[in-house]
Amino acid sequence: MSDVSASTALAESATPRPLSTLTTLGLGGPPRRLVTATDADEMVESVREADRLHEPTLILAGGSNVVIGDDGFPGTVVLVRSRGARVLNRDGDTLTVRVEAGEPWDEFVASTVTAGWSGLECLSGIPGSAGATPIQNVGAYGQEVAETIFAVQVYDRFADEVRTMPAEECGFAYRTSVFKGNDRWVVLSVDFRLTRSSLSGPVRYAELAGSLGVEIGERVPLAEAREHVLALRTRKGMVLDPNDPDTRSVGSFFTNPVLDAEEYARLRERTGELGDPPAWPQPDGTVKVSAAWLIDQAGFPKGFRRPGGVAISSKHTLALTHRGGGSTAALLALAAEIRDGVRERFGVTLHPEPVLVNCQL
Numbered sequence: 001m002s003d004v005s006a007s008t009a010l011a012e013s014a015t016p017r018p019l020s021t022l023t024t025l026g027l028g029g030p031p032r033r034l035v036t037a038t039d040a041d042e043m044v045e046s047v048r049e050a051d052r053l054h055e056p057t058l059i060l061a062g063g064s065n066v067v068i069g070d071d072g073f074p075g076t077v078v079l080v081r082s083r084g085a086r087v088l089n090r091d092g093d094t095l096t097v098r099v100e101a102g103e104p105w106d107e108f109v110a111s112t113v114t115a116g117w118s119g120l121e122c123l124s125g126i127p128g129s130a131g132a133t134p135i136q137n138v139g140a141y142g143q144e145v146a147e148t149i150f151a152v153q154v155y156d157r158f159a160d161e162v163r164t165m166p167a168e169e170c171g172f173a174y175r176t177s178v179f180k181g182n183d184r185w186v187v188l189s190v191d192f193r194l195t196r197s198s199l200s201g202p203v204r205y206a207e208l209a210g211s212l213g214v215e216i217g218e219r220v221p222l223a224e225a226r227e228h229v230l231a232l233r234t235r236k237g238m239v240l241d242p243n244d245p246d247t248r249s250v251g252s253f254f255t256n257p258v259l260d261a262e263e264y265a266r267l268r269e270r271t272g273e274l275g276d277p278p279a280w281p282q283p284d285g286t287v288k289v290s291a292a293w294l295i296d297q298a299g300f301p302k303g304f305r306r307p308g309g310v311a312i313s314s315k316h317t318l319a320l321t322h323r324g325g326g327s328t329a330a331l332l333a334l335a336a337e338i339r340d341g342v343r344e345r346f347g348v349t350l351h352p353e354p355v356l357v358n359c360q361l
């Protein structure tokens with residue numbers, strides 16, 4: 001292991017830049033201290049050192065799922081910049097790949113598609129780092145990482161030890177896990193179990209099946225799945241593009257509400273002549289309802305703008321965007337207005353998907 005204080009001191013920024021330069025929203029004030037960690041050892045030692053100093057600590061990677069307050073962060077930000085991926089073992093058509101936390105997610109997905117490893121292709125185009133994917137069980141177009149994560153290497157800050165958590169311990173569920181909103185664990189690397197195949201997993205998402213011209217359940221060449229997912233995402237402003245202000249977001253700002261049978265029946269009474277909202281029945285009897293539909297029908301259409309440089313994306317109702325010159329306060333005011341409007345109109349409370357750091361909704 002490297003000399004701790006030397007490595008972190010070397011990587012520490014003298015005058016930390018505002019976190020707005022490190023988030024996809026382009027929002028967030030300065031941290032007290034910023035340390036860049038380029039491998040797992042440096043991540044552990046940076047966090048350990050901050051803990052020793054009793055400093056609040058924020059792990060920041062791609063900055064694509066955080067809303068950081070205008071006052072910044074009153075502690076140490078550890079910027080995750082570790083890189084690399086390698087095959088750990090092969091067993092017939094199955095292989096286990098370990099990817100370091102700071103590896104850019106989409107570059108990793110692209111490499112699995114090129115290598116002919118099936119399992120991540122529908123997660124193409126999602127911004128951020130590989131190490132953040134377990135945090136909210138990243139998912140899109142009918143796939144989520146919970147299906148392929150085999151284990152996660154973590155630094156457990158309570159126990160002060162590095163250990164491997166099997167997927168069963170990670171508490172994966174819809175857009176969450178034991179890691180979300182809990183800073184006990186630092187994800188150092190993630191092991192994915194993938195299948196050697198030139199074909200995708202069965203296509204499960206109707207919109208993707210339509211775009212590919214196949215039936216639900218069919219498989220398509222990996223590269224084709226990736227290409228269609230990227231095209232669909234780009235149309236919705238869900239692939240980062242510095243020239244597209246609609247991508248200056250955290251992706252979906254709200255999760256789709258999951259209602260029990262009674263709540264869903266009450267919602268249907270209130271939607272009345274609007275008809276039923278798009279909804280996906282879950283195996284446990286609950287119903288996941290489209291937050292985008294609720295927001296739109298409550299009077300917040302695409303392109304809805306508010307003072308302070310913030311607006312709903314012109315391509316996707318769920319993406320709240322920063323158009324420039326704005327503030328986190330303005331973005332959260334817009335989010336609160338939408339949440340309250342939906343609750344008043346439909347009696348359903350929307351919850352934010354990103355992690356709120358030093359700010360509140």
Ligand SMILES: Cc1cc2nc3c(=O)[nH]c(=O)nc-3n(C[C@H](O)[C@H](O)[C@H](O)COP(=O)(O)OP(=O)(O)OC[C@H]3O[C@@H](n4cnc5c(N)ncnc54)[C@H](O)[C@@H]3O)c2cc1C
Nearest residue numbers: 061062063064065128129131132138139140187250251355
């Ligand atoms: C345009 C756009 C589209 C998006 N589309 C999707 C989508 O389709 N599906 C989806 O699920 N998400 C989507 N997202 C959200 C986001 O990209 C993912 O959640 C991504 O995994 C976040 O990665 P990150 O590296 O940017 O995390 P960050 O924003 O840096 O961090 C997010 C949270 O994870 C924690 N964290 C990050 N790395 C670690 C680590 N190594 N150890 C411990 N904690 C860590 C942070 O402390 C923070 O709490 C989208 C975002 C954008 C901007």
